[in-house]
Amino acid sequence: MAVTFYLMAVLLLLSAVAVITFKNPIYSALALVFNLFVVAGLFATLDAHFIAAVQVVVYAGAIMVLVMFVLMLLSAKLEKASPFSPLYFGAALICGLAFAVTLGLEFDSGFNSAPPASDLQGTVAAVGKVLYSRYVFPFEAASLLLMAAIAGAVVLARRRYRTKEL
């Protein structure tokens, strides 16, 4: 169990670094697909079976297909400037490190007193029971949000034909 976790942790970090370092956005997208699959694997190690499946179907499937589609549509050109101009990269590295350190400092406070890991199983039945009882209103609201997103995407991406001048 522990070996799979550390193996996946290494793969996760390597693919995340690959996403931000590949110059070609297509390679970045493929690295991100791999990254999302590894996240699904980590969910599975935490016994979140339903979430792991949804991760693969929705994230690695639907969302990344959409991203690839737009990348291909926009004739995926290489970035003009190198992404590693030293000024940008230095600033980004400092920001990222400051961020990691700030959050990391919070670590020794409360997590050591955490209860021992439970035998919780995130099966479809268990998740569905909670989703359709306590969270039924947010669930319905989510369908409204998706509907609005569909309409918004169509309106935004539609080609605007010039109306004939009278």
Next chain:
Amino acid sequence: MVPITHYLILALLMFSIGVVGVIVRRNAIVVFMCIELMLNSVNLTFVAFSKQWGNLDGQIAVFFVMVVAAAEAAIGLAIILSVFRAGQSIETSDAAELKF
């Protein structure tokens, strides 16, 4: 069993990589992908805490994060598409007409 702090440190590192990506990249779609990276690291902490405390609410939160991410992908990519139509570029530094 792997302790929860290891999952949290992993998520922290992944989130920081996403932050660096958002700052360093100019391609709007790659910036968008870095945001997905950050969303996923947060999802990982949600599920890790859910397992630790034996409470399914964290996994429900991940479910809703995925719904919002799907909506965000549709809208965000449509915006990138119309920005490209307006300026023939998806470099974030080229979309600066409103800059004073």
